[in-house]
Amino acid sequence: GLIATPLVPRPTWARDPIAADPIKVGVIIPLSGGAGRQGQDVSHAVQSMATLINEAGGVLGRPVEILVKDDESTPAIGVAKANELAAAGVAVVLEGWNSPVTLAMQSVLARAGILDITMISKADAILASASNPLAIRLNSANAQDAAIIAKYLGSLSKKARIVFVTENDAYGNGAQQGIEAEFKKAGLDYTIAQTLKFPFAQTDFRVEITSIRDARPDYVISINANEGAGLPAFLQQYAQANVGAPVICTVGTVSPSVIETAGKAANGLHSADIYFPQTEPFASDPENKRFVAQMQKQFKAEPDKFMALGAASLQIWAKAVATAGSLDRKAVAGAIRGQEIPGTIFGTVRFDASGQMQHRHFVFTVKDGKIVVES
Amino acid sequence: MNVAQQLVNGIVIGHAYALVAVGWTLLLGAARLVNFGHGQMYMIGAFVAWWVMAATGLPYWLAVVAAVLLGAALGAVMQRLFLRLTLSQDLVNLMIVTLGFGQALEGAAGLAFGPKPQTLASPFQEMSVHLGPVWFTVQDAILVGATILVFALLYLALHRSWLGAAVRMVAEDPRLTALGGFKVSRIYMGIFAFEGAAVAFAAALVAPRTPILTSMGFDQVVMTFVVVVLGGIGSVLGSYVAGLGIGLFTALFGALVSPAYTTAAVFALLIAAMVLRPGQLAASGSFAR
Amino acid sequence: MTHPLARLAFAGVLAVLGFLLPRLLGGSSLVYDTLVAIAIFSAMSYGLDVILSDLGEISLVHTAFFATGAYAAAILTVTYGFSAWTALAGAVLAALALALVLGVITLRTREFAFSLVTYAAAVVCMNVASNWDFLGGSDGIVGIPPLDLSIGGIELTAGRSAEFWPFAYLLLLLTLYVVHRFRRSRLGQAALMVHMNPRLATMCGLDGNRIRLQVFLLSAVISAAAGWLYAFQRAYVGTDLFDTYFLVLMLTGVILAGRRILLGPLLGTALLLSQKSFASLGAYGDKLVLGVVLVGVLCLCPKGLASLWPRRRAAAVTDAPANTNPANTNKARFPSPVWERGQG
Amino acid sequence: MSARLEIADLRVAYGRAEAVAVDRLVVEPGTLSGIIGANGAGKSTLINAVANWSRAEPRVAGSVRLDGEELTGLSAEARVARGVQLVPEGRGVFLGLSVEENLTAVASAGSGRRAWSVADVYALFPRLRERRANLAGSLSGGERQMLAVGRALRMAPKLLLLDEPSIGLAPLLVSTLLSTIRDLVDDGLTVLLVEQNVHAAAEVTDVLHLIERGRLVAGGPVAVMRDDPRIVEAYLGANHG
Amino acid sequence: MARLSSRADAPVLEVRGLTVRFGAFQALADVSWQVSAGKILGIIGPNGAGKSTCFMAATNMVAHTGTLWLDGEDASARPAHDLPRAGLRRTFQQNAFFGGMTVLENMEAALLDARPSPLAEAVFLPWREARRRRTIAERARTHLLAYHVPESTHGLLPGELSYGTQRMLSIALAAAPGARAVLLDEPAAGLGGPDMIALRSLLERMRDSGLAVVLIEHHMDLVMAIADEVVVLDLGRMIARGRPAEIQADARVREAYLGRAA
Ligand SMILES: Nc1ncnc2c1ncn2[C@@H]1O[C@H](COP(=O)(O)OP(=O)(O)OP(=O)(O)O)[C@@H](O)[C@H]1O
Ligand SMILES: Nc1ncnc2c1ncn2[C@@H]1O[C@H](COP(=O)(O)OP(=O)(O)OP(=O)(O)O)[C@@H](O)[C@H]1O
Ligand SMILES: [Mg+2]
Ligand SMILES: [Mg+2]
Secondary structure: OOOOOOOOOOOHHHHOHHOOOOOOOOOOOEOOOHHHHHHHHHEEEEEHHHHHHHHHHEEEEOOOOEEEEOOOOOOHHHHHHHHHHHHHOOOOEOOOOHHHHHHHHHHHHOOOOOOOOOOOOOOOOOOOOOOOOOOOOOOOOHHHHHHHHHHHHHOOOOEEEEEEEEEHHHHHHHHHHHHHHHHHHOOOEEEEEEEEEEEOOOOOHHHHHHHHHHOOEEEEEEEOOOOOOOHHHHHHHHHOOOOOOOEEEEEOOHHHHHHHHHHHHOOOEEEEEEEOOOOOOOOOHHHHHHHHHHHHHHOOOOOOHHHHHHHHHHHHHHHHOOOOOOOOHHHHHHOOOEEEEEEEOOOOEEEEEOOEOOOOEEEEEOOEEEEEEOO | HHHHHHHHHHHHHHHHHHHHHHHHHHHHHHOOOOOOOOOHHHHHHHHHHHHHHHHHHOOOOHHHHHHHHHHHHHHHHHHHHHHHHHHOOOOOHHHHHHHHHHHHHHHHHHHHOOOOEEEOOOHHHHHHEOOOOOOEHHHHHHHHHHHHHHHHHHHHHHOOOHHHHHHHHHHHOOHHHOOOOOOOOHHHHHHHHHHHHHHHHHHHHHHHHEEOOOHHHHHHHHHHHHHHHHHOOOOHHHHHHHHHHHHHHHHHHHHHHHHHHHHHHHHHHHHHHHHHHHHHHHHHOOOOO | OOOOOHHHHHHHHHHHHHHHHHHOOOOHHHHHHHHHHHHHHHHHHHHHHHHHHOOOOOOHHHHHHHHHHHHHHHHHHHHHOOOOHHHHHHHHHHHHHHHHHHHHOOOOOOOOHHHHHHHHHHHHHHHHHHHHHOOHHHHOOOOOOEEOOOOOOOOOOOOOOOHHHHHHHHHHHHHHHHHHHHHHHHHHHHHHHHHHHHHHHOOOOOOOOHHHHHHHHHHHHHHHHHHHHHHHHEEOOOHHHHHHHHHHHHHHHHHHOOOOOOOOHHHHHHHHHHHHHHHEEEEEEEEHHHHHHHHHHHHHHHOOOOHHHOOOOOOOOOOOOOOOOOHHHHHHHHHOOHHHOOOO | OOOOEEEEEEEEEEEEEEEEEEEEEOOOOOOOOOOEEEOOOOOOHHHHHHOOOOOOOEEEEEEEOOOOEEEOOOOHHHHHHOEEEOOOOOOOOOOEEEEEEEEEEOOOOOOOOOOOOOOHHHHHHHHHHHHOEEEEHHHHEEEEEHHHHHEEEOOOOOOEEEEOOOOOOOOHOOOOOOOHHHHHHHHHOOOOEEOOOOHHHHHHEEEEEEEEEEEEEEEEEEEHHHHOOHHHHHHHHHOOO | OOOOOOOOOOEEEEEEEEEEEEEEEEEEEEEEEEEEEOOOOOOOOOOOOOOOHHHHHHOOOOOOOEEEEEEEEEOOOOOOOHHHOOOEEEEEOOOOOOOOOHHHHHHHHHHHOOOOOHHHHHHHHHHHHHHHHHHHHHHHHHHHHHOOOOOHHHHHHHHOOOOOHHHHHHHHHOOOOOOOOOOOEEOOOOOHHHHHHHHHHHHHHHHHHHEEEEOOOHHHHHHHHHOOEEEEOOOOEEEEEHHHHHHHHOOOHHHHHHHHHH
16 A cells, blocks of 8 residues: 555656756755754855856856755765755755765766765865766865964974874874874974874863873864864863963864854964955955855855855856856866866865865964964 | 873763763663653753853853753653653653654754854853862862762652652552552653753753754763663662763773773773673662662 | 465565556656665665564664675775675675674663663774774775676666666565565564563573574664665765664654554655655754654554554554563563573 | 442443443442452453553443542542552562562551551561562562552552452462451451452352353342352352362 | 372473572472373462472573473473473463463464474465464464363453463463473462363363373362372472372371361
8 A cells, every 4th residue: 555655746846847947056065963054154155156146147148046955964865965956957066064975975966967066075085986086176185284284383383292182083083194294294393292082073072181281282283173062162171271282273173153152262273274254365356355245245144264165166166167168067077177267266276187176275363252364 | 191180070071971861860760761862851951051041141050940940841741742651661662752752852952043053151160170280160060069969869869758669669560559549640750850850950060061052962961871771770879870980981091092982982881781790780770779 | 355366466566566656756866766765774674673573672783784784885896896796795794793793792681771782882883883994984985886786698787766776676575575474484473472471482492592683683684785785876885874864764664654564664764755855844844843753653653653544453563561461561571580581 | 328339330341342331339338248250251340440440441431439429530549549449460569679668668548547557467467577678579479469468458448459369379378368358347448359269258258249241140148149059050169079 | 080100100290309599598498299191290388388489490490409300301401491392381370471462373372383484484485384374373273272262362462361361371372282291380370160160171181181280279179189199388398298188188288288278
């Protein structure tokens, strides 16, 4: 009996393809769980950008329709959602908050012949994977990030005791290695007083903070991408323990939501990032201004870096389609990888041959709960 | 290494583990129920306290009371739902039903509170005490005091009154207990409500330290699991000692080796303990002994 | 339908219909994707089913066997360039080795102590996987090639879901067959005996520990085979394979329809995954529904949904040993005295 | 004055199978009534139904009155509080509690009834005093049986239901136990006793009921029943062999 | 009545110097007995005398000292699960079954000489497995009927049986074909009237079919009627041993155990 039971209704997408006039764009990102809040923000940003694109006449004369799916930060679900979107006939999938989810979806999308643009996930393997020879990623890579941290520290002092507080996974360990390599390259004579590794999900850092106090560092480098809980918790507990040494957070980990959750404990930290809506060169950029205004209008929100990456990925894809003159995966990827694309909310952007977008980093500090860009 | 400070850390962490575990310990000992929904109940406790403060502006301590009351109510709901399975001691199904209960709680909390991280703001979390080389927050001190109090009260209740024997009787044979003139469902009701109230109380005291998320359930209480088992299943005193021990282990292992592997080390320790004395751990409730 | 040949014919027809199912459902790629996932994940669940239904224990370490199969496939094909067949052999051997070690350690305990210690084992396994570079660390292993099982001149390859279907379906059928035969074999009978009354089983000449270990090994192999195919289907393995997601899926699949029903886990898994694919209410809604369904099913009909069907026969296996029998209840409740554990 | 126990139209079924159908059974205060019958006749089912207690989940219909008060609908513990005390077949003690704890851990008896003290129980079964600190789980079969009866007496029953209390007891103890029960009855306790050992039962009971396939087929003063051919042939005869 | 066990027919089962301690408590001290094929040995004694413990020790299910001889071979070191294969089977004082299996399945499970196919055969030679299964079911059925477990109960779970039928079932399980020595722990407990008669004839049949039977019982009529030899335990020690008539006449036994009932 079971197999004969028609559990599955006739799917709606099996309708006549002629009716599908809009171009479907898939977005896969966590909408629930620890990263759910940021994921929702990103999906809003993509939608704002779709509105802007459609108002300007769409892509190849057709409107863009956004289909958002929740990967629940779980690769297996991400894969299922990628399959759903493939079946729905999307032209491109914009995805990725967690690297494992991106890595799992890549091959499925590639086999289905669908262009796959990674918005945020950072793992190096994403661009190196044989599963997806046409990989494209917008968020900055660890290597790019390391240089700016080293440069910034170098500008502060040439000799210092450093403590690393590093999440113990591929991202964290890779980032620390990168930073240490940059120190060497820049000839900085730093003592790594201690490296404290912790599991990603950790939220109680009193043991680490005690060790930090003991080590009497001049600077503490935090490599903690757990924006939802871990990083704000660390900042709060660190502030409370009165350790004193300034905290430098790795690039892109301090989103406005972290500052909001950490409250006044975030004051005084240093970090760097690639996008600030109200700072030059973005503040006066007409594309960015349109985007910020649209976000304000549609979602009453000020975009952060993640949202900008989400919106930009749609925008860049749209421009590449226009350049390529078709939706063909290879052609569109060819119009992005190794190319320069002007007129995005990041200004004119350049992709290297591996599909990685190049960024300019800005160092900032937090004062009174506000981001103050330093350089 | 600042030994004194790490010991203080260990003591605080350990008491948090013990307090989070106490309800589960009793539940496991008395109803032989492994509550996989414990983490989600912790999460609900924290969120209820937060919501009371955020929505009504009541002070922290009233929010704690509210969380405890709701926790007890949640426990009571569990008892109603699980009564039949508990009476027939269908242990496999019981374990899985708690898993489902936890999922339902997490789903409901997600729908109600959304994915945004929140902060349960206790005024005592802001107050620090610096004593020579060591420091801790007033919240920490309250946590330790409250834990000792809860354990002492439970210990007395189980050892100095008929409750202890009643709990061991339902643990062994709920049906036969009825012939001793006890209303079994009421004893269960007390145990489940205690579990709910205790974990909510623990959440309200422990959660101010970190941001809270509706998805945090299992991560936050994973160590509790070890405490409950290592303490000797169902043993109140045992779980206090185990909690404290694991807390100290966490602090010292974190300071001397690496916090990254603390969880794995503790679980490996657990496996070793179970392999070395499986009979002990499988033992039925050792209340009053 | 008592004649064995008639039953065989019925099973055959069912098998053929099952194979044609995706086409009957429209043959779209989403249907194929969902059905492939159902086939693989229910094969995985059967590994746990054997432990849960026949041995009466809840193993929480079964994700590790699933992961072992997948990791073995990934490492052997990506790192060492072996064929998929070799990878299958490797997956089975690796799972056997792991199950042997874990079994010797964990099977000394029973009931919830067993569940707790297997959970601990799963945590340790996951930690090892995410910290060991050989296993790809926390990023996992990418670039698993498409499945290629060609023998000699016969080309057997699969990349996309529709191509995977025959393989996944065959794996499922094989699993079903093995589980079915297992339940009729000496080992299957012994497993039930050891589960229901260890002391009496000893007096029927069974070495409880050995039987439990053998069943554990069998179940590990089943889950590992599913993991092996999953690795090729997803082309990526990572530490998420140890996640509670798979664990909950397995447990729910097994429990939902009822224990010791051959098609139970398949039905349960199919129900769950179809809901997720075709009637999802969002992550939170799905969790709520799953939880409510689990609680509802187990509290209202503890023997699973299938118990709502007219009863097949008296021997529906419950876990609680028939409680009218005091001797049996003792066994379920008490620290086993020395003599219950035997002396070997 | 009403009877201590009055059963009317009692029907008990497991699933679809009816195990007991008793139209009327009366137990007068201060008497010792015995129920005898073959294996599977429904003796246990019947007296369990009086206490509304079972390990299985039988369906029970009909009326059970204690001193004229209708008990139908009351839970087992409510009946215990009113003085109906059952010592179930097989096992009536908590193996995980010590002997002494088994005796002390009972809810306080209803008002107006004299409960046995622990010392009274020890006086009745000296063997238990010797093993007072042991877990009941380590007792021999017979010792457990003594403990179960002692435990029941601690609850000050008005009506004591004993399901084969002599199972597993040594002959000496069987006669001790039965004569003790007789003494208790002479002191005013009312007892309904299920007993396979018809020989022994006939020595102490006032009234005997014979149950066959769930129905009471004969009943009356023990002197009369002793000569009932159905009983002589099937029960008393056997023990002479 | 049969002869006393003579030196001529070698004992099937023999225990020498069984001693068991539970912590400081000596439950059994230096107990020896033996039983030959076609004989019934009765073990009697007050409650807590150590009779059941004696069975536990004789089946290597509890730590003990002393030796166990099966068919003249030293079996003391063999693990408990090895003994049934050598023909030593037992029942438990409290009924023990495979609670979730039907009565028939219980019996099938207890058949040691006819067991289901090994896994490999079940997988690769399913038809042979099916044939075997039919044979096993048939044998189980016949065996149950021979032990007074009526056909109507074969499809029930053991928990659904009345106590008396449960006892018969547990005897049937222990006396499955292949058994040479059967240890019965109070088989008559809870039996009465016609069932007692049935049990007695059953025991006699077991004896006549060549089984060596060891019987723990409190029903003196039964023991005295059918035992060839009786061992009396008290406080863990063997206080008497002999033919039923001798035992009944023994003053110490009367005092310790039989009381006026004798
Ligand atoms: N849990 C149960 N489920 C189904 N049937 C049952 C159950 N318990 C008892 N029965 C049936 O009810 C009938 C009466 O059983 P009961 O135990 O009352 O007999 P009894 O007279 O006490 O016998 P015994 O002297 O052997 O204890 C029997 O036919 C038995 O098979
Ligand atoms: N596991 C144990 N730990 C401690 N004492 C035990 C244990 N098992 C049995 N005993 C004690 O050993 C003694 C002998 O027990 P055993 O069960 O052999 O008695 P028995 O002769 O079979 O009595 P009965 O006729 O009442 O069944 C008893 O006093 C009992 O309390
Ligand atoms: Mg009965
Ligand atoms: Mg005994």
